[in-house]
Amino acid sequence: MAIDVRIPTILRTYTDGAKAVTGDGSTLSALIDDLEGSHPGIKDRLIDNGDLRRFVNVYVNDEDVRFIGGLGAELADGDQVVVLPAVAGG
Amino acid sequence: MLTIDQATYDAIVAHARRDHPDEACGVVAGPEGSDRPERFVPMVNAAGSPTFYEFDSTELLQLYKEMDARDEEPVVVYHSHTATEAAPSRTDISLASEPNAHYVLVSTREHGNNEGPAEFRSFRIVDGEVTEEEVVVVAELPPAESPRREP
Numbered sequence: 001m002a003i004d005v006r007i008p009t010i011l012r013t014y015t016d017g018a019k020a021v022t023g024d025g026s027t028l029s030a031l032i033d034d035l036e037g038s039h040p041g042i043k044d045r046l047i048d049n050g051d052l053r054r055f056v057n058v059y060v061n062d063e064d065v066r067f068i069g070g071l072g073a074e075l076a077d078g079d080q081v082v083v084l085p086a087v088a089g090g
Numbered sequence: 091m092l093t094i095d096q097a098t099y100d101a102i103v104a105h106a107r108r109d110h111p112d113e114a115c116g117v118v119a120g121p122e123g124s125d126r127p128e129r130f131v132p133m134v135n136a137a138g139s140p141t142f143y144e145f146d147s148t149e150l151l152q153l154y155k156e157m158d159a160r161d162e163e164p165v166v167v168y169h170s171h172t173a174t175e176a177a178p179s180r181t182d183i184s185l186a187s188e189p190n191a192h193y194v195l196v197s198t199r200e201h202g203n204n205e206g207p208a209e210f211r212s213f214r215i216v217d218g219e220v221t222e223e224e225v226v227v228v229a230e231l232p233p234a235e236s237p238r239r240e241p
Binding site (some may be wrong): 008009010055059062064066082084085086087088089090 | 115117133137141142143144145147148150151154163164167169178179180181182185186187188189190
């Protein structure tokens with residue numbers, strides 16, 4: 001199973017500069033664990049206290065995962081996952 | 091140093107005035123690696139707040155897909171402060187996630203929705219380090235050099 005994962009600029013330090021990497025997993029949670037194996041450190045930038053970080057947006061096939069089960073969102077071969085930090089501030 | 095054309099500068103200030111007392115936000119996109127803020131993209135502040143801004147998550151995805159398709163990046167990320175100075179807040183610093191962008195802050199605290207000089211300042215924010223930079227406003231951006239692309 002191959003999931004295409006788009007990596008934002010700020011996390012490319014974990015992917016040797018790659019804009020996109022391939023991962024594996026039947027849920028978003030499993031995918032992030034798989035990415036952690038090949039790109040150590042990345043998980044902590046996505047997850048805090050067992051949940052997605054508030055200011056990190058993750059989309060599966062253009063759907064914000066917050067509306068499709070969060071970390072439990074199901075993935076299938078060929079899905080595209082996009083990670084984008086929120087553009088936000090005070 | 092941020093070099094920005096007068097029309098884009100005016101558009102950012104006008105957006106900040108229009109949305110006052112809520113914070114206004116947006117980007118100015120440009121070709122990757124060019125450092126040229128060419129395409130003004132005002133965004134909706136989904137927080138609709140005088141003390142916070144956040145791009146709507148669906149619009150954020152659309153924006154980044156569009157920039158990706160055009161080989162662009164956010165050269166400027168701007169937002170306004172409506173009661174405080176045009177400088178990054180602690181929240182701005184902790185959430186800044188575009189190390190290549192010029193973070194532009196506009197303050198409407200003096201004149202609100204009305205005409206009048208607005209504070210307009212630019213900063214680099216990288217790993218929590220804030221560096222203010224000079225803003226040079228030009229009538230028009232100089233002609234583009236041959237395109238430079240990141241590898």
